[in-house]
Amino acid sequence: MATDSHKLVYYTRHDVKVTEKCSFILPKKPAAILRSLLGKSEDLVKVTFDTKNAYFEFDGNILICRLQEGTYPAYRSVIPKNNPNKLVINRVALLNAVKRVAVCSNQSTSHIKLSLSFNKLVISASDTNFSMSAHETLDCTYEGDEMHIGFKSTFLAEILNNLPYEEVSIELSDPTRAGLILAAGETDPEEVICSLLMPIRIPS
Incomplete structure (x- = not known):
């Protein structure tokens, strides 16, 4: 889910495997980099995160992204x-x-x-x-x-x-x-x- 207060996009996939319900806020710049890299890959992506960073593993590489602090807007x-x-x-x-x-x-x-x-x-x-x-x-x-x-x-x-x-x-x-x-x-x-x-x- 992403929003800039004027428009909002809510994307859902039902075939994703997760160990438990969780969420994090990814800033715009690393999201754009991730979109560019994933557009060239057909590999499965493993996503993990801690309190400070998110880790995206695919094609033998790991992209580390600093997470944004705070609470996401109540979009619903x-x-x-x-x-x-x-x-x-x-x-x-x-x-x-x-x-x-x-x-x-x-x-x-x-x-x-x-x-x-x-x-x-x-x-x-x-x-x-x-x-x-x-x-x-x-x-x-x-x-x-x-x-x-x-x-x-x-x-x-x-x-x-x-x-x-x-x-x-x-x-x-x-x-x-x-x-x-x-x-x-x-x-x-x-x-x-x-x-x-x-x-x-x-x-x-």
Whole structure:
């Protein structure tokens, strides 16, 4: 699980062997190094840790990472439980549309608006300083109330770009609460990726 207070990703695997329930906080820099190294390896990884360091053993090497002190944020309380509004859409189509429309957003905020109605999604953005605007309409499957919700385009694109799914489901409760981005359709039963993105206030 990782968060920067604007977005959160919760990753679960059910095929991991552990001796007991435990946790530790890994800082961003060693996590990035670990991601780069593991991307080149197909070896099993053995993870151990003590009060100060975590040890990752793979490919005959040991990566030692200094742990971050303190208590991790109480993230479970911010994950919305009841989300009656559900959008299902092709991940790549949504990602590309977000990138295209975001070109006309205010470059200091990168805000875009998602307008949802029955089986239709309209993505729009504008920059009044340069008299620019753009909108794009996408086919989708949407069930729920008509809704307008704002997101920071760079955050939404980052989440979509790192998901391995063909289709994604975006579950919403209302425009002021976080959206959940999940896999749509059949996925690996051993792996669950849940992303949460906080909305931004958009002009009415």
